[in-house]
Amino acid sequence: MGPSYIVAIDLGATKLLASVFDTRLKKLDRIKCNVAGSESPKVVFDLLCQAISDLIENLSMSGDNLLGIALGVPSPVDPAKGVIENSPNLALNGFPIKARLKELFKCPVLVENDANAGTYGEFIMGAAKGYKHVIGLFQGSGIGGGLVLNGALYRGANGGAGELGHMIIQLEGRRCGCGHYGCIEAMASRLAVAKDVMGLAISGQAPYLASKLGHDITAIRSGLIAKAIENGDDKVAEVVNRSADQLGIAMGNLVNIFNPELFVVGGGMVEQFGKPYIERISASMKAYCTPYLAENVKVVPAKLGDDAIAMGAAALLMDELGVSVVSGRGKKG
Ligand SMILES: [Zn+2]
Known part of the structure; x- marks a missing residue:
């Protein structure tokens, strides 16, 4: 088995950024596409799955190991349920996004509010490190x-x-x-x-x-x-x-x-x-x-610009899986 990777997605109301990170949170690949937030849940979810599949396909070709999928969404998310609770700009309210992704991709999935993930990204790797x-x-x-x-x-x-x-x-x-x-x-x-x-x-x-x-x-x-x-x-x-x-x-x-x-x-x-x-x-x-x-x-x-959300979501997933980010987090200076 090759090195381990995470697919992390910043799913916004107008665009979707799907990235691949290694366990040092180094970005290895990225796909960007437009999302019309008013589309039906099926259209948005299919688009999301397609982006993930494309990135995984690139990974599996090199024989590498997918650790999991991490997602930042513009809504409060109960971390246990992984349901999009209240998203005025994305037609996915009540959608069990975590369960659906788990079922499809057969790997651990984390879904987090986008600004929470962005803050955590800045904390792990950016301006608040x-x-x-x-x-x-x-x-x-x-x-x-x-x-x-x-x-x-x-x-x-x-x-x-x-x-x-x-x-x-x-x-x-x-x-x-x-x-x-x-x-x-x-x-x-x-x-x-x-x-x-x-x-x-x-x-x-x-x-x-x-x-x-x-x-x-x-x-x-x-x-x-x-x-x-x-x-x-x-x-x-x-x-x-x-x-x-x-x-x-x-x-x-x-x-x-x-x-x-x-x-x-x-x-x-x-x-x-x-x-x-x-x-x-x-x-x-x-x-x-x-x-x-x-x-x-x-x-x-x-500091991290439009990588912050995906990076933070990936870091949160790694925390959940007990995999440490090799970055000296939490130590001042
Ligand atoms: Zn208000």
Whole structure:
């Protein structure tokens, strides 16, 4: 029998990234394909199985040993049941994805919430390597989060811990996809920023943006927001700054509750606006928590990009199987 490998998949609402890792979490192969999240469960599941089969076929040709399949999904997942519990953007609610994959591929399967897996990936191999108390916060079309407490992923009673995006920071705030008002996700996600700057464009307060945009909100990516600011749309800059301030409020609350050492923040806006954006987030965080706890909390950008979720899921599967990642995890420095 040859070396051991894991197939790990980041299954999102718009794309699927399926990778192969060895037990050092070195990426050996990857397939990427588009997913229409609104497709029927069968279509999405078939696509997933095809990607896994393709990667396994490459492996078996070299006589190597598949350790298992690990999956990150945009939904809370009860780790024992492996069922997708609540995924507004992927038509797989209630789907017993773990059992179905086990049955088909006859190997161990782990299914984890994507932001939990991403945080764990950053903890094992990325920006949080060497730390023990870490909170991940990923700002995209929503806001995902994950908690690594005392060196282990914290899942809560039903696998739903770390849903940081639904922390309410403003009672009269915008309505969130979850049904409540003023969740940080509804106030400061990239999509929330896009809605705000779209409003500015329509009301004539962001002329550069209006000239580039039409009325297509999906065209508002972080790069275009940055261009609008460069070209004098000052109101757009205010919206971006406000999103950083609001993220900081949520993080200040989290500091008081969890006393973390480190926040890993990721997403297109963090990549686009870089250090000044992170410094603004950090300043706001410090203003909204106990000074004594704030002193030593670092805020750093995520490092692993779109590998974080698959890598973290693979690492969690290895933990479950008792296979250690050869990486010096948990040791500081
Ligand atoms: Zn919400």
